[in-house]
Amino acid sequence: MAYATYELHGQRRVGRVDGDRLIPLAGVEELGLHTDVGTLAHAHELPGESVAVDDVYLCPVVPAPDKIVCVGLNYLTHVGETGRDLPTYPVFFTKFASSLLGPRDDLVLPPESSQVDYEAELAVVIGRPGRRIPRERALDHVLGYTVANDVTMRDYQYKTHQWLQGKAWDHSTPLGPYLVTPGEADLSAAGIRTVVSGEKLQESDLSKLIFDIPALISTVSEFTTLLPGDVLLTGTPGGVGYRREPQRLLADGDVVTVEVDGVGSLTTRVRREP
Template identity: 40%
Template sequence: MRLITFEHQGRQSVGALIDDRIIDAAADPELPGNMIALLTAGAPALQRLQQLATDPRAAIALDQVRLLAPVPRPGKFLGVGLNYADHIRETGLATPEFPTIFNKQTSCVIGPGEAIHKPRISDKLDYEGELAIVIGRRCRHVPLDKAASVIAGYTIANDVSVRDWQVKSPTWTLGKSFDTHGPIGPWIETSDSIDPHNLELRTWVNDELRQHSNTRHLIFNCYQLIATLSTVCTLEPGDIIATGTSSGVGVAMKPRGYMKPGDRVRVEIEGIGELCNPIIEEPDTRCY
């Protein structure tokens, strides 16, 4: 099942996408109205949502809604660096013996079709197409063989990076957290639908294919990442873990392949769909 957050006639809701129809959770007053609450409610809520598919009052045509980030403000947005062997080779860095984890501030999250801002302060704007895990239930100290059970599903993430700001801090957080630099979507593909460790991943900038790999090449797979992270902190419904990117990033190209206003970046993952975002100049949004 594909879980979505959407806007329709000025109203925000959650639901499921079935074929070209949106099944609106708002048609059932017992269902939560936001994604974190829906995931927290667990399997019974998802079953009720699926049952709504037979109710014509719950259906909205896909072309009548605007898809938003499936989790508009996750509690945590965690990233994994250097998690594909081909990407490690292009960086010239050593293969890590332990996952390299960083934070993306959740204010960076945007949805499909929303614009990524090229910061006024830098022109080193890069893309990183990634498979992202969406946590489905509160968990801590999850053993490797139970990790699949805490995953609600998977979505696409673009770990947009401002490379000169990334190296300013050893944690990478500054260069990973600019506003609009966390596109996710277009929906959550529930974990019963796909094998996360054998998915083709491609990233295009305009019509140029920049990245092409498969999630089977992850150094630390989805379950290993959950086991590691849940040893440290409680994972909660709606938390996002972007699992890392493959080779082909702009910083490794000669000349550099940074994104610029007027470009469009598209990340496609087999079994999930595609996430497409235009690039624009950062607008004047000063607020003080």
């Protein structure tokens, strides 16, 4: 099944995706801290209140996660294009809830940065709390999967050895459009790609992850308790704009589509801030 967090007439709700309509769940206002695996499994649907997807505002799948933990350098092709050594431990960084952008919102290029880049990523949403989760039980803690574009301000990222200021810009990380439950998608070798204004710039598959999803969940939970609604971004393949020759950075008027087979397609229009 697939679910969305949406707003209609100022009211936020969660709906199950049924074709081009959303069937709201009784008493569930958003996917997040209070929406665990059991909540979705046992929620009562309200088919009489279904709405068209085109008639609502789609929020980021998880509008206000407690934590967003991201992984850098998790595909060999991306490690290679950066010229870095192969990591033996995942390269983690964080974002804030304010970093998230709705799946149909425009990406507004900030005037301070001239090197805004795309990064296709699979996002994992946690659905059961846990600390020191064994690898073999890690997938039991997954609520579902969605698509993310880890938009990065490269000139800010490389101001220091830490990446925070280039990765956590407000309203810069599209997330969505839907949460797909684990049984709905075979991610063992699912394709992942980015198309910018008709040109395919990234393409790989999830079998190429250096640290797979169970490893990431287990490793993160060693140092922090994972909570329902927490989001893990699993890394991007090679082909980012900053590393291309010539560089292909995002510009006013671009249309960026990030796809993960079996999970969804996320399209974002780019415009310059006035």
